[in-house]
Amino acid sequence: MTVPAIEADALGKRFGRRAAWALRDCSFRLPAGRVCAVVGPNGAGKSTLLALAAGLLGPTEGTVTVLGTDPATARPEVGFVDQDKPLYPQLTVAETLRMGADLNPGHWDERTAARVVAGGDLDPNRRIRSLSGGQRTRVALALALGKRPALLLLDEPMADLDPLARHELMGVLMGQAAAHGTTIVMSSHVVAELEDTCDHLLLIGGGRVRLAGDTDDLLAAHTRVTAPARTPLDPHTVVESRTTGRQLTALVRPAGPLPGDWRTGAPSLEELVLSYLRNPGAPDQAPPPDTTETAA
Amino acid sequence: MTAAPTTLAVPVPARRAPRQVRWLLRLHRPTVLVWTAFVLLTGAALLWLGGPLTDASAAAWKAYNACDYSPRCAYDQDAILRYKDVYTYTNVAVLVAPFLVAAWAGGALTGREMESGTARLAWTQGVSPARWLASRLTVPALLVAASTGLLALLHRTAWTAADGRVDTAKPWYDYATFYANGTLPVALALAGLAVGALAGLLLRRSLAALAVSVVALGGLWAAVHTALPHLWPSVTRTSDLGTGPAGTGIPTAEGVVTAGGDRVAAPCGSDTTYGCRAELADLDAVGYWRDFHPAAHHWPLHLVASGALLLLAAVLVLVSFRLLRHRTGPAARPAGGERTRTP
Structure with missing residues (x-):
């Protein structure tokens, strides 16, 4: 059996004793080698989750295991790009990469780092403080990829990139994942940009995990139905339902075969995610399907 | 799935430390340059003060004292004033140095990295x-x-060179002189570093940490100043009613001794005036007493105060490490052979 890339068990974090929980009772398992999207509204706890996995924050309760060990021990093998893409503003691009090489002796991938930076047509002698947001993202990604991590945690990595750079860097990331089996976890608001690339989804809302699993499995578990208004949807789990005129459309998790007179369709990933986001009260999927684990 | 090339190297702390130091110095290069310039300038001024300026001032004082009330007197007044000025400037520079360290440590060393998130990058x-x-x-x-x-060493050397030769040279117990003349600037600077580092970690804001560090170091210094007389057993000297309280140094307490042997507060300075004599007679005073620290206590006072400051700095450093570990979770397990690596 393979060691999961991340395994969280009742993980919780709050900042301060009286503060609200940023993340609570968060349990999931991410198999290695996946490209996982972490989606959720602002302030849902996505960044907190990534920081916990990167060993930058200590959990208030519960545990998180990364690459089969604790986050601090796994740190040399984990790449992390923070939401704000912090870099030392006084260094030049070339110096920043040299620093990465110096601080990661023995496992620094000069070529990959240089390739990521070269794609942006960046003058290596420019100082970080003079770069635009997107250019800084590129350097931050180069630092994280240069480390050649087994697990790459990216917090809103594509937010300030232009569409071209986004496409190119996503390609680099997927190439990395394919070539080295790197597990990639990236958070994003934009579900559409993740649809083609991610094969695993983690939906976080209100500080808890609402959906977790392979995107194919999740999509298969949900059905978009159209039925006459006031049709009882029992015993199926309703994520979202809307009545327009005499027609009812709903997204359900079927508990059994659906009646033949309902029109059914497969939802897109974006539809699925949006339905959950629009309905914070919708029942969470529980327990998380460990289909990949049982298969392995 | 393809197996990732196992490039994971066992960390080599001995080799990694100097690299980190190199980048630390690179990140703070402007500060290192400015600080070096500050130290070199102050050091050069102190050498100048202890050498040529002291000699010139001493010669001027010698000439002045040789005049001995003669109406025509030639002496180099500029040399005397220049010595005084440069002494004051360098003295202040030595005393300000710990505050510069505290400000930098709070503002730039940890505070800025926490605020901008570069600490997480590291x-x-x-x-x-x-x-x-x-x-x-x-x-x-x-x-x-x-x-x-x-x-501090150069300051002391310069001060020693002038002691007894320059009439306006500050005595050892002048507080500004005293604090700059021993180990206290070093201890205060190290305490400032620890205070600043902790403030930066705690507040996670550069400017706030800078302000708090400077104020905290000021408070620390005030505490040292308040405690100073009690850091070493003082010496008592008694004197007769005519001379008044005697004994030069850092005073801790003084008063009059009564015939009964009691020590009470002195109502006035000496019995040379009529009113004072009457008051002393009322108290049945037989002499004055003063508790003070003589020149021999210079080093004990410095060393005890410095020791206390260094102890405090050590505690602050410990708190900083604890705080960081509390925030970022438990430290890495010691590297063992049984590490499993995911394919």
Whole structure:
């Protein structure tokens, strides 16, 4: 059996004793080698989750295991790009990469780092403080990829990139994942940009995990139905339902075969995610399907 | 799935430390340059003060004292004033140095990295939080101790050269002189470094940490100043009613001794005036007494105060490490052979 890339068990974090929980009772398992999207509204706890996995924050309760060990021990093998893409503003691009090489002796991938930076047509002698947001993202990604991590945690990595750079860097990331089996976890608001690339989804809302699993499995578990208004949807789990005129459309998790007179369709990933986001009260999927684990 | 090339190298702390130090110095290069310039300038001024300026001032005083009330007197007044000025400036520079260290440590060393998030960058670039903090404390501590130590030594050398030769030279117990003349500038600077580092970690805001560090170091100094007379057993000297309280040094308490042997507060300075004599007679006073620290206590006072400050700095450093570990979770397990690596 393979060691999961991340395994969280009742993980919780709050900042301060009286503060609200940023993340609570968060349990999931991410198999290695996946490209996982972490989606959720602002302030849902996505960044907190990534920081916990990167060993930058200590959990208030519960545990998180990364690459089969604790986050601090796994740190040399984990790449992390923070939401704000912090870099030392006084260094030049070339110096920043040299620093990465110096601080990661023995496992620094000069070529990959240089390739990521070269794609942006960046003058290596420019100082970080003079770069635009997107250019800084590129350097931050180069630092994280240069480390050649087994697990790459990216917090809103594509937010300030232009569409071209986004496409190119996503390609680099997927190439990395394919070539080295790197597990990639990236958070994003934009579900559409993740649809083609991610094969695993983690939906976080209100500080808890609402959906977790392979995107194919999740999509298969949900059905978009159209039925006459006031049709009882029992015993199926309703994520979202809307009545327009005499027609009812709903997204359900079927508990059994659906009646033949309902029109059914497969939802897109974006539809699925949006339905959950629009309905914070919708029942969470529980327990998380460990289909990949049982298969392995 | 393809197996990732196992490039994971066993961390080599001995080799990694100097690299970290190199980048630390690179990141703070402007500060290192400015601090070096400050130390060199102050040091050069102190050497100038202890050598040519003291000689010129001493010669001027010699000429002045030789005049002996003669109406025509020629002496180099400029040399005397120049000595006084340069002494004041360099004295202030030595005393300000710990505050510069505290301000930098709070504002730039940890505060800025916490605020901008570059600390997190470092922690995910092969530098564990504990090691990150360790390098940010040890390297500056060594440089700060060396440079403030050098300044204090030069200050003392310059002061010693003038002692007894320049009539307006400050006595050893002049507070500004006293604090700059021993180990206290070093201890205060190191305490400032520890205070600043902790403030930066706690507040996670550069400017706030800078302000808090400077104010906290000021408070620390005030505490040392308040406690100073009690850090070493003082010496008591009694004197007759005519001379008044005697004994030069850092005073701790004084008063009059009554015939009954009691020590009470002195109502006035000496019995040379009529009113005072009457008051002393009312008290049945037989002499004055004064508790003070003579010149021999200079080093004990410095060493005890410095020791207390260094102890406090050590506690602050410990708190900083604890705080960082509390924030970032438990430290890495000691590297063992049984590590499993995911394919």
